[in-house]
Amino acid sequence: MKFALVSQSGNPSFQVKDGKAYLLNGDKYSHPDAIKNEFIIGIFNYPLVFNNDSYYLRIGDYEDWPDVDFDLIFLANEKWVDCTPEFIKNRYPNTLVWSTIKESIGNDNTDGLRKVCFEQSDRVFLQYNHEATINYFQEYTSKQFDWIPHPVNIDYLRDNFYSGDKEFKIFSYQHPSADRNGLTHQFSEKMSQKHGIPIVRKLTKIQNRGDRAYLDFLNSWKDCLFHFNLDPTLHYGLQTSQCAALSTINIGGNNDANFNLFPRTVGTDLGYLEEVFDGYVKDINTVYKDIEFSWEKVNQYYSYESIKNNILELMEI
Numbered sequence: 067m068k069f070a071l072v073s074q075s076g077n078p079s080f081q082v083k084d085g086k087a088y089l090l091n092g093d094k095y096s097h098p099d100a101i102k103n104e105f106i107i108g109i110f111n112y113p114l115v116f117n118n119d120s121y122y123l124r125i126g127d128y129e130d131w132p133d134v135d136f137d138l139i140f141l142a143n144e145k146w147v148d149c150t151p152e153f154i155k156n157r158y159p160n161t162l163v164w165s166t167i168k169e170s171i172g173n174d175n176t177d178g179l180r181k182v183c184f185e186q187s188d189r190v191f192l193q194y195n196h197e198a199t200i201n202y203f204q205e206y207t208s209k210q211f212d213w214i215p216h217p218v219n220i221d222y223l224r225d226n227f228y229s230g231d232k233e234f235k236i237f238s239y240q241h242p243s244a245d246r247n248g249l250t251h252q253f254s255e256k257m258s259q260k261h262g263i264p265i266v267r268k269l270t271k272i273q274n275r276g277d278r279a280y281l282d283f284l285n286s287w288k289d290c291l292f293h294f295n296l297d298p299t300l301h302y303g304l305q306t307s308q309c310a311a312l313s314t315i316n317i318g319g320n321n322d323a324n325f326n327l328f329p330r331t332v333g334t335d336l337g338y339l340e341e342v343f344d345g346y347v348k349d350i351n352t353v354y355k356d357i358e359f360s361w362e363k364v365n366q367y368y369s370y371e372s373i374k375n376n377i378l379e380l381m382e383i
Contacts, residue, residue: 073142144172151186237287239295310364
């Protein structure tokens with residue numbers, strides 16, 4: 067199937083060949099939130115689900131867009147008023163256009179654009195399936211949202227980063243946005259002191275990041291048994307899905323994936339989370355049980371195969 071994702075971002079347009087991303091001029095794709103041109107996170111991962119004949123096309127690079135008879139295009143546009151489903155269908159008349167969101171916060175054009183894009187689209191979908199988030203975006207359209215989560219390259223993560231010998235350590239997640247850290251640092255310190263468990267920390271994003279930034283970040287926590295992230299916001303939970311893929315327990319937070327992958331540890335109630343963590347320390351079998359559950363669910367909901375089948379089934383409806 068010929069597929070494209072169209073969105074606004076600083077990421078350059080790319081084409082997928084043999085499971086790897088290449089710029090439209092043929093050079094290898096490179097970005098701080100990627101590992102080489104083989105592993106990409108978030109919304110930019112959709113094209114890799116369909117492998118060859120798939121593209122990410124950046125809004126504004128219209129002269130570089132290829133002459134391809136696309137079957138399906140995902141549109142995530144909150145900022146560019148000229149790039150609507152009608153605009154895309156004028157360029158690619160045989161394609162279906164399904165609209166979604168990329169960022170929960172946009173600019174002065176965002177509210178109006180969402181309404182227009184949702185109205186003109188053949189389908190609308192979200193990466194979320196948490197009721198509160200769905201209700202928020204439902205204000206923009208009367209159409210029913212489908213759920214198509216951000217895909218996770220589970221095989222790549224397992225082949226390159228999985229460790230069967232987890233260390234009894236806490237990785238204390240640090241986000242560059244202070245409002246997303248919540249009480250992660252404080253809770254990590256408390257549990258570390260209470261149980262004598264070492265803490266590992268590494269900031270997820272820093273200024274002037276190089277091409278190894280995400281590789282170094284993954285390597286900093288992949289061996290830790292516990293991953294503390296008490297993010298109080300309703301974001302996707304990309305980090306949570308990676309934890310599930312690498313058999314690390316995520317503790318805390320309100321991200322969407324938490325509810326699907328680690329339901330026992332959802333939230334920011336410190337008393338409740340302390341009780342859960344005490345239970346993990348007391349009974350390692352509880353840890354193994356939740357790792358097994360999260361592994362089953364991350365494959366069921368977030369794997370390339372699952373996302374691809376989900377999309378193909380929706381195309382037949």
